[in-house]
Amino acid sequence: MDSSDSESPRPRRIAGRRRNTLEGIRPPPSAYAYPFLAYPGNPDPLPSSLSRRSSIESIPNGRRRSSDDSHNHDELLDPPVAPFMSDSGHAQHPNSPNGSPRNTLYRNSAAGTLNSKGSSPNLNESSRTSSMIFRAPFLSPNSRPVSSIAWTPPVYPSQTSPSPGPDVISPSGSSTALAFAVRKTKDPLPSTLLTEKLSKEDKPWLATRHDRERRAKYSTIACMLLGVLAAALLSLFELRDINLLDESHLCVVFEDDFSSGALDTSIWKRTVELGGFGNGEFQAMTNLDENLKVQNGNLYIIPTLTSQDIGAQNVFGGYKYDLGSDCTTTNETACSVTSDNSTNTVVPPVQSAMISTNGTHSITYGRVQVRAKIPRGDWLWPAIWMLPQNNTYGQWPLSGEIDIMEARGNDASYPAQGFNFVRSSLNYSPLQTLLTEMFGWWSMKRGGFNEDFHTYTLEWSPSWMRLYVDSRLQSMLDFSLKSSSQSFWSRGKYPSVAQNGEGEEVAVQDIWGANSWSAPFDQEFYLILSVAAGGTSGWFPDGVGGKPWTDGDPKAMYDFALAQDTWSATWPTSEDDLAMRVDWVKMWKMC
Numbered sequence: 001m002d003s004s005d006s007e008s009p010r011p012r013r014i015a016g017r018r019r020n021t022l023e024g025i026r027p028p029p030s031a032y033a034y035p036f037l038a039y040p041g042n043p044d045p046l047p048s049s050l051s052r053r054s055s056i057e058s059i060p061n062g063r064r065r066s067s068d069d070s071h072n073h074d075e076l077l078d079p080p081v082a083p084f085m086s087d088s089g090h091a092q093h094p095n096s097p098n099g100s101p102r103n104t105l106y107r108n109s110a111a112g113t114l115n116s117k118g119s120s121p122n123l124n125e126s127s128r129t130s131s132m133i134f135r136a137p138f139l140s141p142n143s144r145p146v147s148s149i150a151w152t153p154p155v156y157p158s159q160t161s162p163s164p165g166p167d168v169i170s171p172s173g174s175s176t177a178l179a180f181a182v183r184k185t186k187d188p189l190p191s192t193l194l195t196e197k198l199s200k201e202d203k204p205w206l207a208t209r210h211d212r213e214r215r216a217k218y219s220t221i222a223c224m225l226l227g228v229l230a231a232a233l234l235s236l237f238e239l240r241d242i243n244l245l246d247e248s249h250l251c252v253v254f255e256d257d258f259s260s261g262a263l264d265t266s267i268w269k270r271t272v273e274l275g276g277f278g279n280g281e282f283q284a285m286t287n288l289d290e291n292l293k294v295q296n297g298n299l300y301i302i303p304t305l306t307s308q309d310i311g312a313q314n315v316f317g318g319y320k321y322d323l324g325s326d327c328t329t330t331n332e333t334a335c336s337v338t339s340d341n342s343t344n345t346v347v348p349p350v351q352s353a354m355i356s357t358n359g360t361h362s363i364t365y366g367r368v369q370v371r372a373k374i375p376r377g378d379w380l381w382p383a384i385w386m387l388p389q390n391n392t393y394g395q396w397p398l399s400g401e402i403d404i405m406e407a408r409g410n411d412a413s414y415p416a417q418g419f420n421f422v423r424s425s426l427n428y429s430p431l432q433t434l435l436t437e438m439f440g441w442w443s444m445k446r447g448g449f450n451e452d453f454h455t456y457t458l459e460w461s462p463s464w465m466r467l468y469v470d471s472r473l474q475s476m477l478d479f480s481l482k483s484s485s486q487s488f489w490s491r492g493k494y495p496s497v498a499q500n501g502e503g504e505e506v507a508v509q510d511i512w513g514a515n516s517w518s519a520p521f522d523q524e525f526y527l528i529l530s531v532a533a534g535g536t537s538g539w540f541p542d543g544v545g546g547k548p549w550t551d552g553d554p555k556a557m558y559d560f561a562l563a564q565d566t567w568s569a570t571w572p573t574s575e576d577d578l579a580m581r582v583d584w585v586k587m588w589k590m591c
Contacts, residue, residue, distance in 0.1 A: 243464040251591035257584040271354040272326045275334035280536030283350040287326040292353035299582040303352040317341035344555035354530035362389045362526040366589035368458040373581045376450040377571035380409030381532040382580040389524035400428040400520040405456040414545045419448035424467035424476035436492040440476040487517035
């Protein structure tokens with residue numbers, strides 16, 4: 001049937017013919033020169049007279065020409081096309097005419113012999129002496145396919161086809177892979193790049209400018225300039241509003257860098273008493289050298305355990321602890337105490353020190369700077385603070401208190417701000433029962449203020465106050481007092497009536513109003529350096545961080561002493577870490 005027929009031809013029934021041959025007249029394997037030839041699909045063995053060469057050289061000499069012969073296009077070895085590779089079932093080379101015998105390799109192969117009409121079932125060696133011979137990779141009959149059609153992929157000596165037809169290549173240079181035609185890509189799109197710069201004539205829209213476009217352009221520029229000017233003016237006003245002390249109007253009151261090796265008693269006075277200083281503190285401020293010393297160019301205020309001096313048993317019972325003539329207060333109960341287990345009365349379990357410039361140096365307005373390193377240890381309370389010299393408006397807190405720096409010795413895991421926090425505050429009140437506290441703090445993200453020295457500063461004027469650590473950018477408190485609404489009385493927001501210390505209702509009056517908006521902080525204040533332990537004022541909140549006492553409990557100090565083994569274990573053995581160390585102190589006043 002011709003390939004031009006409209007109907008597709010029926011495939012050859014090779015399998016049926018093979019079945020009849022195998023069932024009827026197939027000779028036994030012994031009838032063949034080689035036993036495996038008895039099985040259809042196996043190739044002929046390689047004749048011993050031929051050497052092992054490429055497949056093209058196995059073609060009989062009659063079918064080959066030397067390279068010197070003129071090449072006929074029809075006689076060139078082209079890639080074979082198997083019958084099943086054609087849609088019509090007939091294998092014809094695309095470049096050959098209809099029915100042209102182009103596929104020499106396939107027709108001379110065993111598969112071609114089996115597929116041809118009238119082929120003999122006796123596939124002996126003599127019947128195919130001129131056929132193309134292929135060597136089987138395995139000679140075992142079971143390893144061969146059962147199909148009677150044996151076809152081997154064509155071999156390409158090079159990537160390009162030897163035929164003058166369309167470009168055909170073997171993928172990846174393979175010598176056995178099937179050929180495929182190179183797919184042509186689409187032509188590139190035309191370029192939009194201008195060959196030359198456009199002239200004004202090419203842009204007629206520029207010839208006439210509209211007023212609206214001109215106004216939009218200049219208004220945009222004007223808005224930009226106006227924004228820059230507004231930002232500059234805002235920055236200028238902000239700079240003018242920054243509160244700074246005039247350095248030319250500051251006079252030095254004193255400076256102490258503790259380089260002499262001893263405490264300068266013309267500047268500093270020691271405070272020696274047991275009173276708790278209004279906070280119910282658990283330490284005794286002593287005159288002992290082990291609690292205060294000057295060494296390594298620093299002032300050391302060192303808390304110690306009282307039991308190391310008088311014994312642990314005497315802290316709880318049967319011992320009178322007396323400060324004697326060193327006591328700096330006239331209150332006898334703040335100068336001595338007798339421990340009694342039956343009444344839960346104990347000797348303060350901690351000894352420490354406090355020094356101040358009370359009676360030597362004080363200022364009303366100016367600057368105070370202290371460079372210090374705080375101690376480490378549970379329930380320690382280092383402080384740099386100021387109290388009024390004359391208590392102009394009455395006893396604490398009516399005349400006020402300035403805390404330049406307060407901290408806790410507990411570590412950074414302490415929930416109520418450990419040694420990685422420092423705090424500044426102002427305490428004042430027109431009535432004993434109406435305490436007002438203004439405070440702020442600064443914290444460290446890594447480490448703590450116990451690891452190095454830091455500079456704590458108070459800047460103080462009639463119209464503003466600032467308290468900061470190391471830099472004005474790290475202010476803990478910063479506020480102005482430039483109007484009546486910003487006065488300390490207005491900031492307190494006090495009720496009209498309150499109870500006094502005796503439980504009586506009294507009218508709350510502005511006891512500072514006749515003086516200034518900065519009252520009660522408009523009088524002389526002196527400087528204090530101290531390290532306390534514990535207390536019942538709420539500085540250490542109840543139930544936080546394993547606190548071993550309760551503020552409202554009358555035996556709070558007793559409970560604190562009982563837990564000494566726990567909290568004292570957190571105290572460093574080195575004085576450099578246990579003490580509050582002060583590098584230098586400077587004080588200026590406005591003049």
